[in-house]
Amino acid sequence: MKALRWHNQRDIRLEDIDEPIVQSGQVKIKVKWCGICGSDLHEYLGGPIFIPVDKPHPLTNETAPITLGHEFSGEIVEIGDSVSKLKVGDRVVVEPIFATHGHQGAYNLDEQMGFLGLAGGGGGFSEYVAVDEELLFKLPDDLSFEQGALVEPAAVALYAVRSSKVKAGDKVAVFGCGPIGLLVIEALKAAGATDIYAVELSPERQAKARELGATIINPAEVDDTVAEIARLTNGGVNVSFEVTGVPVVLKQAIQSTGIGGETIIVSIWEKGAEILPNDIVMKERTVKGIIGYRDVFPAVLSLMQKGYFQASQLVTKKITLDEVIEEGFETLVKEKTQVKILVKSEQS
DSSP states (O other), X not given: OEEEEEEETTEEEEEEOOOOOOOTTEEEEEEEEEEOOHHHHHHHHHOOSSSOOSSOOTTTOOOSSEEOOOEEEEEEEEEOTTOOSOOTTOEEEEOOEEOTTSSOSSGGGOTXXXXXXXXXXXXXXXXXXXXXXXXXXXXXXXXXXXXHTTHHHHHHHHHHHHHSOOOTTOEXXXXXXXXXXXXXXXXXXXXXXXXXXXXXXXHHHHHHHHHTTOEEEOTTTSSXXXXXXXXXXXXXXXXXXXXXXXXXXXXXXXXXXXXXXXXXXXXOOSSOOOOOHHHHHTTTOEEEEOOSOSSOHHHHHHHHHTTOSOHHHHEEEEEEGGGIIIIIIHHHHHOSSOSEEEEEOOOO
C-alpha cells in the first residue's frame, strides 16, 4: 500500500509498504480522509519534535521512518480477536493518543505519551491502518467522513477552551487563524464567549474568521495590536489563545489580557520564545499550556451534529494521497491562502 513516511527534516516520501496485520484487540481501517495538521508541518520543516529518531518510542518500539497522519476517519474492514464493540463496516474516527495505561486518567500528560502518526503505529496518510479498539469512536450516520477528519483538530480546540477560565459573556482574543485557531473560535462560541477578536494577517483566513463571527484585527493595519485590543475591550480581554508558535505573538497574547487575565498556549514550538515576566507579574496574569486533549471526542461529535466545526467552512482544498507532498505540504509552506487541506487516502 502507499504511505507517506517521514525520514528526516524536509524529507518525506510516498512509499510502498506492507499493509498492516491486525493484532488482538485491533481493527483494520480503510482510511477515507486525513487532514494535514500543523504538527505534521512542524515535523516536516523543523523536526524531529515528536518523531522518535535516536531510540525507539517506548510505546510503539518504532523509530523513523514513520508514517504520518493523525487526523483521520475511515471504515473498518477487518477485526482482530477480543474486539467487542466494533464490527466490519463501522465508520470510525481515531483518537490517536498512546499512553502507558491507555485512556485512563490524565492520559495526554503521560510521560510516555505519543501520537499515532507521529510516534509510530501507522498513520492516516496511508491506505490502511491497524488501530487498537480503545482509540476508536463511531462516526454518527449524519456526519460525513470529511467531517470525521476534523474531529481530532476540533478536539484540540475544545480541550483548549475547556481548560481555560472562559465564561459565558467573556471577551476573548485568538492569535492565529489557521485551522486550530478557527476551531478555537467555534469552541468559544459554543462556550458562550460574546466578543471574540481574531488577530490574523492572511486575508483568506481573516475571511474565514469573520464568517465564524469574530472581529478581525489585522496587525498590518494597526499601529499596535495590543493597544487596539485594549481600546476595543476597555482594558484587555479576559482570556487569549496563542495559536501561532511565533515568539512575538506570544508576548502580544499575554499583554492583550486585562488584570487577572489568562493566556492559553495551544501551538507547538520549534524553538524558544522570550517573554518579560513582569508582563505576567504586574497584572497577576496566568499563562497555561495544553497538549492534545483528553475525554472530549464524544462532545466534539455531539457539537458537530449541532452544526459546529463544519468542514464546509474550514476545508479549503481536497487532494489525493499521490498529491500529498507537492499539493499538500509544499502548498502549506508556500501559501497562506489555505486553511485546512484534506487528503483522500483511497486510491482509484
